Amino acid sequence: MEGKKLNGNESVVRLENLKKSFEINGEDVQIINGINLDIKKNEFIVLFGAGQCGKTTLLKMIAGLEDITDGNIYINDKKSSGFNEDVGMVYQTTALFPWLSVMGNVEFGPKHRGAAKSERRKKAQYYIDLVGLSGFEKHFPVQLSGGMQQRVGIARAYANDPEIILMDEPFGHLDAQTRYLMEEDVEKIWAREKRTVIFVTNNIEEALYLADRIIILTECPATVMKEYVIDLPRPRSMVSEEFLRLREEISRLADARESEAG
Amino acid sequence: MTKKEKRERKKYLLISVISFAAFILIWECVTEIFGLIPPKKLPSPRTIVNVFLYKLSNTNPDGSVLTAHILTSLKESVLGFIIGVGLGVPLGICMAWFEKFDLFFKPLFDLIKPIPPVGWVPIMLMLFGLSIWSKVTVIAIASIVPAIINSYSGIKQMNPVHKWVAQTFGASDRQILFTVAIPTAGPMIFAGIEVALNASWVTLVAAELVAATQGLGYMIQTSRMVGRIDIVFMGVLVIGAFGALFTWLLGMLRRKLVKGGR
Incomplete structure (x- = not known):
């Protein structure tokens, strides 16, 4: 952790007022509304959002699979347009x-x-x-x-x-036991191989277990609601006091977000 | 293959052999042994084997020995089938992949699709006379239709996630066609080829009944007219045997080309 922070001012992915809307039945529906995010080299970022809104689209935009409606994506300080060989992706369903x-x-x-x-x-x-x-x-x-x-x-x-690996709820379809094992392994692999990881999930424990930084997104249209830097030592215990406190806090935040949206 | 699977396979093979033997035995019983059905209506298996051997060297009543009929029919069906499938599969793939191609060929294809293949026999007879080409063209038309339909829908089944995967690895449209779309369509294409194979034999016999001077269909038709029901039965069984042989060969090819238990 400490070492990474020292050389941690290299920005690998930068989202600048990123917006996305789709035309659905002739109406413009906004999915992503102005996300600003600066992701450092070898950082493990978790995008945490509960709804169906925007997360996969956001990853697809970073991977160059989806057009950008407005704003910019910079990868290694170069403005991204379309396919980028520095970006790899792990998908929701087995692809x-x-x-x-x-x-x-x-x-x-x-x-x-x-x-x-x-x-x-x-x-x-x-x-x-x-x-x-x-x-x-x-x-x-x-x-x-x-x-x-x-x-x-x-x-x-x-x-x-790839320098950047996007993971789109890769364990969403797995049972709890397997999921836990996979989380451990992803962390081990990341600790060994490094790479910048952007990981999407709607599971709080998963987010807290893996993330250097958790970005909590709002309901539709998605934008950054709050950011948590998770400083806990790795590998993390899911029952440590700090872990449980953060879990409680984020969980309350997520509930508030849902009732707001509902 | 495990030991258990091997044993299971043996068991099923045994059941198939027994059912086939039982069928022949019952047939022999109701004809030759108990005489329940007169030989004018249903010749016994023994008679059929005898007439099979007889026809190998005798040109009665249709002017050619059995092997000549078989060769003619094989030539027509295989040639027609290969032309039909050889044109149909690429055409179906192109129609599914290139929109302009689809727009160009679809109206023509929609017109040809509903015509029963045998309906072409009189036309081809006028164009090509009694030569093999009147049959080859009809068979080609009969097999091109399922080949196009299945290749088309096979390509359309491509999973968009698979396309993204290839795109994030930098694959061009052309590479996606060859490395993703066509392998996706593999099982469907093979199903289409199987239907085309069936159609080619059905059409072959129908066409030969009307417009031929040699071939299994012609042999059956001529024998019927002179009351040789034994030759009719033998001819039908030979057609069945060749149909089964080709289906088996196609199955082997399929197992070689379509991987992943689909």
């Missing part, structure tokens, strides 16, 4: 290609950039081992459990060597 093996999925990115077979195999193998799936290289996604599939998704994102 693995069912026709490719675990190895085929993980090496998809490097293969697309034209990496030589031995090089990309080596790289993919490293990340397959890292997410604990050694021995499953030849398996197809259909043969894996939900948790294992998400591990492949994480390995696939890392294997392409």
Whole structure:
């Protein structure tokens, strides 16, 4: 933590008054209303929001999959427009290609950039081992459990060597036990490999367990409601006094937000 | 394959063999052994085997030996099938992928789609006479329709998340077509090819009944006219056997090309 703060003034992702609206049935519906955010190198950012509003869209905009209505996104101080090879993504549902093996999925990115077979195999193998799936290289996604599939998704994102990894509620569909294990592993991988992670969730424990900084978003249209810098030592205990206090506080905030919106 | 699976497979194979043998046995009983159905109506399996051997070297009553009929029919059906599928699959893919392509071909396709393939026989007969091309073209039309329909809907089934994944890895539209859309469509394309295969044999026989001087359909038609019901039955069974053989070959190819248990 301390070390990161010292060199922590490098901004990797900067959102500047970012806005997004969609036309739905001829009406302009605003989804994101002016988000300003400065994300440092190797920071683990959690976007915490309860509603259906804006979070996936926000990640898609950073990944260049969605147009920007207004405002700017800077990645490494360069104005982002469209696809950016510095950004990788882990998706909500398992987005693995069912026709490719675990190895085929993980090496998809490097293969697309034209990496030589031995090089990309080596790289993919490293990340397959890292997410604990050694021995499953030849398996197809259909043969894996939900948790294992998400591990492949994480390995696939890392294997392409992006500087920034976006994770869109990657554990939303997993049972509580698996989810807990996955959170531990994501933290371990991040601690070892670093990278800037932007992680979306609506689970408070998950947010508190993982985040350097939690950005709480408002209901629709989404904008930054409050920001928490989480200074707890890692790996975190989910029953420590400070953890529980923060959980309580954020939970109350989320309730207030919902009753406001409702 | 585990030991248990192997045992299960053996068991099912045994059941299939028994059911087939029982069918032949009952057939033999009601015809040859107990004479419940006169041979003029239903020839016994033994008679059919005998007439099969007889037709291998004898040109009565239709002017050609059995192998000549088989060769003609195979030539027509395989050629027509390959032309139909070879044009239909790429056309369906292009129609689904390129909007302009779709706009151009859709009206024409909508017009051709509802015409029963056999309806083309008189037209092709006038164009190509009794040559194999009158049959080949009809079969090609019969198999192009399911090939187009299935390839089209297969491509349209592409999961948008898969497209995003490829995009975040920097894939171009063309690369997405080949690495995401076509593999997605694989199972559907194969289902279409299977339907096309079926259609090609159905159409073949129908076309040969009307417009041929050789071929299995022609042999059946001529034998019927001279009251050789044994040859009619034998011909029908030969068609069935070839249909089954091609379905099996296609299944092998499918298992080789369509991965991931879909």
